[in-house]
Amino acid sequence: MSPLSQPSESERAPVNWAVTAVLALTFLTAITVVPWYGFVYGFNAWSWAFFGFFLVLNGISIGSGYHRLWSHRTYDAHPALKWLLAVMGGMSLQNSIIVWSARHRVHHRDVDSNEKDPYSIGRGFWFAHIGWMLKDYQSGVVDYSVVRDLQNDPVAAWQDRWYWSLVLVTNVALPVFLGWLTGDIIGMFLLAGIARLVISHHVTFFINSLAHMWGNQPYTDENSARDQHFLALITYGEGYHNYHHKFQSDYRCGVRWWHLDINKWFISMCALFGLAKNRKRAPRFKVLRARLNMEFKAARRKLEQTGVSAGWKEQLESEYTQYIETIKQWQQLQMERVQQGKQKLAERFEIETALLATRYRELEFSLKMQRKRLALITAQVF
Numbered sequence: 001m002s003p004l005s006q007p008s009e010s011e012r013a014p015v016n017w018a019v020t021a022v023l024a025l026t027f028l029t030a031i032t033v034v035p036w037y038g039f040v041y042g043f044n045a046w047s048w049a050f051f052g053f054f055l056v057l058n059g060i061s062i063g064s065g066y067h068r069l070w071s072h073r074t075y076d077a078h079p080a081l082k083w084l085l086a087v088m089g090g091m092s093l094q095n096s097i098i099v100w101s102a103r104h105r106v107h108h109r110d111v112d113s114n115e116k117d118p119y120s121i122g123r124g125f126w127f128a129h130i131g132w133m134l135k136d137y138q139s140g141v142v143d144y145s146v147v148r149d150l151q152n153d154p155v156a157a158w159q160d161r162w163y164w165s166l167v168l169v170t171n172v173a174l175p176v177f178l179g180w181l182t183g184d185i186i187g188m189f190l191l192a193g194i195a196r197l198v199i200s201h202h203v204t205f206f207i208n209s210l211a212h213m214w215g216n217q218p219y220t221d222e223n224s225a226r227d228q229h230f231l232a233l234i235t236y237g238e239g240y241h242n243y244h245h246k247f248q249s250d251y252r253c254g255v256r257w258w259h260l261d262i263n264k265w266f267i268s269m270c271a272l273f274g275l276a277k278n279r280k281r282a283p284r285f286k287v288l289r290a291r292l293n294m295e296f297k298a299a300r301r302k303l304e305q306t307g308v309s310a311g312w313k314e315q316l317e318s319e320y321t322q323y324i325e326t327i328k329q330w331q332q333l334q335m336e337r338v339q340q341g342k343q344k345l346a347e348r349f350e351i352e353t354a355l356l357a358t359r360y361r362e363l364e365f366s367l368k369m370q371r372k373r374l375a376l377i378t379a380q381v382f
């Protein structure tokens with residue numbers, strides 16, 4: 001039996017006073033001194049401007065950098081972009097890229113395991129949000145064996161080595177310097193330094209807490225991750241967490257073009273300027289398959305709850321058989337593609353590739369149509 005499943009063991013974990021003090025002091029300052037200073041002296045436009053600028057840049061550096069670039073390697077970045085993301089990500093005070101990614105990779109591998117997932121939602125909202133950092137839990141011990149690739153990444157290794165200097169320079173020296181330049185050192189430090197840091201912290205923490213509790217599960221119910229539009233808006237797209245846990249190698253979290261995924265748009269914009277390349281996407285067919293699978297499950301649940309006509313049940317089952325058949329055809333096509341890859345030098349290669357692409361599109365179309373039919377059938381009955 002694991003020691004962590006016993007509450008007394010959790011209580012015995014020693015408090016991490018340094019982290020607790022920093023998180024508590026910055027939070028208390030943000031809700032007391034910052035508003036007081038604002039009412040009494042007011043903040044100038046420069047302080048507000050840098051507050052907003054750093055807040056967005058921190059969020060993007062964590063989402064597009066720490067998360068999608070380093071933790072999941074969903075695209076390749078130009079060194080210039082890596083440096084920017086490493087420096088501004090360090091400013092977010094969420095540990096170094098290497099430590100953050102190590103915990104995050106374990107979070108994906110052992111999601112919802114109270115013994116292994118560093119911020120398992122199974123241990124409650126408070127634990128997943130912030131509690132996991134306040135004590136030195138066994139589940140929080142960094143497993144460096146899962147980040148060997150990042151230890152060999154010069155930018156990530158540099159950031160890890162100089163992490164605390166980077167934190168102090170960006171969080172203290174930079175705001176003080178900017179405040180000195182623009183005429184209000186304290187105002188700039190309080191707004192662009194402290195308030196920005198606290199908001200940036202809790203917005204990211206919501207991904208570990210709220211995004212595992214609040215929202216829909218359109219792609220998988222194998223774990224607690226949820227998709228939530230509002231959360232996506234305030235987390236620069238990270239709130240499409242259900243999709244992300246299903247397709248973690250995809251550079252997008254919001255897969256539809258209209259999904260509010262600012263990190264996806266940021267990475268795409270970088271790609272336009274040659275700063276990002278090899279963006280990975282989950283095959284459209286697999287995404288559709290995941291959605292349909294969840295929709296069949298929902299239809300079956302309704303069927304069990306309401307006890308409708310046998311005809312409807314038959315219709316549903318025939319759709320399901322067709323769905324399984326389409327998946328088989330797709331798997332067959334995948335095998336054919338692998339075969340063709342081996343015969344790259346064959347004369348007819350290009351014609352064959354075009355043919356394969358058409359067949360892929362046909363199968364995707366077939367699933368799309370099936371989703372529509374399923375929606376119609378379900379609507380008729382309920």
Ligand SMILES: [Zn+2]
Nearest residue numbers: 104108244248
């Ligand atoms: Zn992730």
Ligand SMILES: [Zn+2]
Nearest residue numbers: 207208225241
């Ligand atoms: Zn998660």
